[in-house]
Amino acid sequence: MELRVRLLNDAGVSRHGRYVLYWCRWNRRVEANHALAYAAGIANRMNLPLVVYQRLTAYYPTACDRFHTFELEGVSGFAAAVRALGAGFVFQLPDSGRAGGEDRREVFAGAAVVVTDDCLRGTPRLDTQLIAVDASCIVPAGAIGQRCYAAYSIRPRIHKVLERYLRPVPRVELRRECRESFAGLHTEVAPGDIPALIGGCGVDRSVPPSTTFRGGRAEAERHLARFLDERLHRYARDKNEPSAHATSDLSPYLHYGYISALEVALAVSERARERKLMAGEFLEELIVRRELAWNFARYAPRLDSLEVLPEWARKTIHDHRRDRREYVYTREQFDAAATHDDLWNATQKELRLRGKIHGYYRMYWGKKILEWSAGATEAHATMLGLHDRYALDGDDPNTYTNILWCFGLHDRPWPERPVFGTIRSMVRSGMERKTDTKAYIREIDFLDRMGKEPAG
Numbered sequence: 001m002e003l004r005v006r007l008l009n010d011a012g013v014s015r016h017g018r019y020v021l022y023w024c025r026w027n028r029r030v031e032a033n034h035a036l037a038y039a040a041g042i043a044n045r046m047n048l049p050l051v052v053y054q055r056l057t058a059y060y061p062t063a064c065d066r067f068h069t070f071e072l073e074g075v076s077g078f079a080a081a082v083r084a085l086g087a088g089f090v091f092q093l094p095d096s097g098r099a100g101g102e103d104r105r106e107v108f109a110g111a112a113v114v115v116t117d118d119c120l121r122g123t124p125r126l127d128t129q130l131i132a133v134d135a136s137c138i139v140p141a142g143a144i145g146q147r148c149y150a151a152y153s154i155r156p157r158i159h160k161v162l163e164r165y166l167r168p169v170p171r172v173e174l175r176r177e178c179r180e181s182f183a184g185l186h187t188e189v190a191p192g193d194i195p196a197l198i199g200g201c202g203v204d205r206s207v208p209p210s211t212t213f214r215g216g217r218a219e220a221e222r223h224l225a226r227f228l229d230e231r232l233h234r235y236a237r238d239k240n241e242p243s244a245h246a247t248s249d250l251s252p253y254l255h256y257g258y259i260s261a262l263e264v265a266l267a268v269s270e271r272a273r274e275r276k277l278m279a280g281e282f283l284e285e286l287i288v289r290r291e292l293a294w295n296f297a298r299y300a301p302r303l304d305s306l307e308v309l310p311e312w313a314r315k316t317i318h319d320h321r322r323d324r325r326e327y328v329y330t331r332e333q334f335d336a337a338a339t340h341d342d343l344w345n346a347t348q349k350e351l352r353l354r355g356k357i358h359g360y361y362r363m364y365w366g367k368k369i370l371e372w373s374a375g376a377t378e379a380h381a382t383m384l385g386l387h388d389r390y391a392l393d394g395d396d397p398n399t400y401t402n403i404l405w406c407f408g409l410h411d412r413p414w415p416e417r418p419v420f421g422t423i424r425s426m427v428r429s430g431m432e433r434k435t436d437t438k439a440y441i442r443e444i445d446f447l448d449r450m451g452k453e454p455a456g
């Protein structure tokens, strides 16, 4: 456990604290949550109750109906699960005019110790001891201990210790029940109230909820069950064919912490053992690729800059900066899915409608933005901006890492071509040869016209 834990400030334990606070900023679940379990352990040792605190702020530029809905859809289930443990639950929903606020300070003021998720969110100044726990990775980032520059370098490090970490997290048991009342500080969320609650937040209503994904733990479990029953056995064969629907669609649920990579890996490994299936390809994505992204997020000096690219990639971008581009689109044209390429437009529509793009076509989406932007800096800003606006799995280590992958991160030089230089390129003819592009375009057109997935 210790390799998952980091002390984030020098403040001591508050002697007047009435409870231990788990400030949930990423892992919105009670199951398989190392941070919650760690907070519960401290509470039991101090003979104090545990309080779980969740806050959904509207105080960031891309706060919108889609993200608020996906998070609010998870609140009532999470609250019920937390209360069933005997812990207290406080949820706050400030409007877009409020950044910090008295209400938040009051919750922190009662805490003896604050435990939070080790994640991309910045570290606030607190007068109380603040501890971060890595509940997102299977092998804690601290156990790798250094930046890895490619999948081949992190893979052996992960596999060396994986068995030690691929174990269920014991169920949380609390000694003291929480009797604290947070009247006036807590907002109750009933599923039927969500549109009205969002209406009061002042967030952008022009990005509607996903056509496809509903938030919450139950939905995460439903997606996992569907993957195990209907998709795992054909994942390795069909994962690059969008119309085959063979991938898990778990990335929004992993990003919001409704489910943990650990639970998914355990469930997939068990099903593979029972049914004699090959799960290696899936586990490579879920563990090695995903944890390479978390490793990057932990150790890279910046996440959102082309400056962190390897030397060869920065050089080739510089060398090809003046190459003539056959098409040049603005961020607005990309956003509106208004390019000359109906396959690319379909990928952008999928992002706008569903809130994610199929993994294989997401590479095409990124590579073409690089090819059809005025320059690499513009392309990078467009990719980040479109993720910030629409992606339910955006603002994640995977977002920053995979967008930079389009520019050569964690990759190697390829034969030289115009515009791309030695960065790996993708072409439409290749997509047509390897996948059923027409079926995908038809499917997204249907979704665009009907505003919902076909029944069944």
Ligand SMILES: Cc1cc2nc3c(=O)[nH]c(=O)nc-3n(C[C@H](O)[C@H](O)[C@H](O)COP(=O)(O)OP(=O)(O)OC[C@H]3O[C@@H](n4cnc5c(N)ncnc54)[C@H](O)[C@@H]3O)c2cc1C
Residues within 6 Å of the ligand: 239, 247, 248, 249, 250, 251, 252, 254, 255, 285, 286, 287, 289, 290, 291, 293, 357, 358, 359, 360, 362, 363, 365, 366, 387, 391, 393, 394, 395, 396, 398, 399, 400, 402, 403, 406
């Ligand atoms: C330009 C670009 C942007 C991307 N942005 C995001 C993003 O914002 N958020 C995000 O989660 N992923 C992102 N990815 C990675 C990948 O496309 C998605 O993780 C995957 O498509 C999610 O769908 P799924 O859950 O059905 O994946 P599955 O194939 O079912 O994989 C299961 C899980 O493994 C992990 N995974 C799969 N592929 C990768 C990968 N290449 N790198 C790291 N982890 C992976 C994800 O957590 C995923 O949910 C991006 C890829 C590209 C090329």
